[in-house]
Amino acid sequence: MPDISSKPPLTLRLCQPRGFCAGVDRAIQIVVLALKKYGAPVYVRHEIVHNRYVVEGLQNLGAVFIEELDEIPDEHHDCPVVFSAHGVPKSVPADAQARNLFYLDATCPLVSKVHKQAMRHQRLGRHILLIGHAGHPEVIGTMGQLPEGAVTLIETEADVAAFQPQDPEALGFVTQTTLSVEDTAGLIRALQARFPAIMAPSAESICYATTNRQEAVKETAAGADLFLVVGAPNSSNSKRLVEVAERAGAKMSLLVQRASEIPWDDIGQISTLGLSAGASAPEIIVDEIIDAFRARFDVTVDLAVTATETENFPVMSALRDVELTASDMAFVNGTV
Template identity: 90%
Template sequence: MLKTSVKSPLTIRLCQPRGFCAGVDRAIQIVVLALKKYGAPVYVRHEIVHNRYVVEGLQNLGAVFIEELDEIPPDHRHCPVVFSAHGVPKSVPADAQARQLFYLDATCPLVSKVHKQAMRHQRLGRHVLLIGHAGHPEVIGTMGQLPEGSVTLIETDADVQGFVPRDPSALGFVTQTTLSVEDTAGIVRALQERFPQMMAPSAESICYATTNRQEAVKETAPGADLFLIVGAPNSSNSRRLVEVAERAGAKMSLLVQRASEIPWEEIGEISTLGLSAGASAPEIIVDEIIDAFRARFDVSVELAVTATETENFPVMSALRDVELTAADMAFVNGTA
């Protein structure tokens, strides 16, 4: 008689909300709509969002990803070029216009809001402090909205202590939208202690999706043997979720892009798994990971709902006359 192995029980605490936010959904939709309206190729400057699955899916549809506009062949100047959800410096659309390129700006409206907040500080005579991570596309884009020398990047407490302004009474700050809420609050407090006259932005810079996903992870992490975050290594909001899970009490927290990256030998025996996804990770990969655990464990899923998101950012008017099929919408929504 064949012996059947008994699977160990595993409870998966599945965070809600998780995955795609309204800004990511809009950016992907813009590329898909542009392909349907104008045909391939559609050029995309930088990864439209930080997710390899999404990028490869768009490449299969005819999108061509580039890092700089000079990579577009001269005979393809008529093809649309899409700017990524992270935002771009002012020099990029100016360069596009100089090259007579047709461009579509997929910058997340919440990133654009930070741009406006920074420009308002500068317009009112304040030196701008940008709290963020050096080299991140969003930081490059935000700094590129302002004249050189009018903005200083603050990454750490050491940067706070080392910053010497020309006029301590004329400062204003903004933040990258995808930062750790707790870490950012600490840096802001340190800045306010040193520069009590520093002005805050007119509205919170860290976006709703970042805050909601961090809160969901914080609530579900205590007691978890393992917490998996679905996301890319270059995704700031995904990496912050890993840190939040560790701080909130998960015994181990890992970032994975696909189920194939799960280090099964390293995981060992677990009974409670926390699971969430960064704002640029599609739901289909979350399903793939749950299926991978079902193959090894007797899984029960507990949905941990901490917020309901209803935000929707419409695409630009030039693309609103294009209809998407059910298959298109499944890809845009991350379910296919």
């Protein structure tokens, strides 16, 4: 490793806000609080958030991750099971009740809001168009709030063109919370142009954290030789940040889960680096990546603040009697 006098200079544009959002913070808190109150194991259906570091940390505390409720052994039916932040179809809590399982629903309140918006459309006699990505847990959960056939998934403008409604005067749309703001706006324009009577949700569906992180990336990406987004490959909001950075002018934009994934041999000579993190990526990995660049460059950090987030989503009443220690909170906040 070269000594500091030979390190090339690097300006690191660090996005703020970045990383954990209030919904992710709440979901992780729920698992930690459940472990403290009820002891291990606590079962978690699907990754609580899309981040391997977080999942492995909770596994070390005693969480057991499953995909379906029938994976819970009979002798553990008195153990709590937590539903992930992405939301679940109505069939999942119904199945839990049928199995006499005690469940805690960690669905992000902003995802729950989309569920309510979709159900409101149905109550008013509208067919629902859901703008989102097929197979994503949030999309599966939202579609699962309503009877089969009540929702049509729209991913592209080709889907808009191909859709043939029974009644074009009775349509409503909602969106996945973690989409590209620009892409979604284009799809909404296409829907409104083809179906002028289509009704929007009563409030914005894309969540504040997704919007804020995309805006921060837009502000910092132009002229960056490399833009790194910390996040998992199955994290929708993280992948959208990579796309936003490319569109905003970064010469190269990459998604990495850890510093070990940085392709040093491929990035070439760089003088300006942009750095952000998806809403489920802990700050400790951001620090790890900054340290990796400090080892190779003479780094100057330029903090780019575009918004201040004060949102806080409280956990359910069943867990509010449990206190978290300072070390618990450091884990929940993603700093250890």
